[in-house]
Amino acid sequence: MTEPALLPGPAADGQPDTPSPQAAAGALLPAAPDGVELVARFFRALGDPARLRLLEFLLPVEHTVSECVQHIGLSQGRVSAHLACLADCGYVQARRAGRFAYYTVADPRVADLVVLARSLAADNAAALADCVRIAPAPAAERAARS
Numbered sequence: 001m002t003e004p005a006l007l008p009g010p011a012a013d014g015q016p017d018t019p020s021p022q023a024a025a026g027a028l029l030p031a032a033p034d035g036v037e038l039v040a041r042f043f044r045a046l047g048d049p050a051r052l053r054l055l056e057f058l059l060p061v062e063h064t065v066s067e068c069v070q071h072i073g074l075s076q077g078r079v080s081a082h083l084a085c086l087a088d089c090g091y092v093q094a095r096r097a098g099r100f101a102y103y104t105v106a107d108p109r110v111a112d113l114v115v116l117a118r119s120l121a122a123d124n125a126a127a128l129a130d131c132v133r134i135a136p137a138p139a140a141e142r143a144a145r146s
Helices: 021-028 033-044 049-058 065-072 076-088 109-123 125-130 138-145
Strands: 092-097 100-105
Touching: 049 065, 049 076, 049 092, 049 100, 049 109, 065 076, 065 100, 076 092, 109 125
Parallel strands: none
Antiparallel strands: 092 100
């Protein structure tokens, strides 16, 4: 089976043929039900604020676990668990040097994803704040009760 083209080509009139958002989404999401589950799992890995902060911290340069702990403010065990999740899902990779592991973003497209997510979230901030169907993060719940 041939994969659909992801980049628009020129139309008969020479202008770029830009597919509708619905057509683009249909062409990009996997057709098999388990393929859609895989994409959902991809996003669930990003569903934790600490993991997003770690990703943003690792975007420009590699860091040790200790540096990540200092930046994020969580225990070393929690940070290590988050880094292990991100590594298992392919977002980050580790480089060992002696006693230290240096973590870095595994794919430069992650930076694009984070920038796009921030932009979309900013454009939809009011709707996201008012959304009652998605539970707030546990830290946000604790802060709201304090």
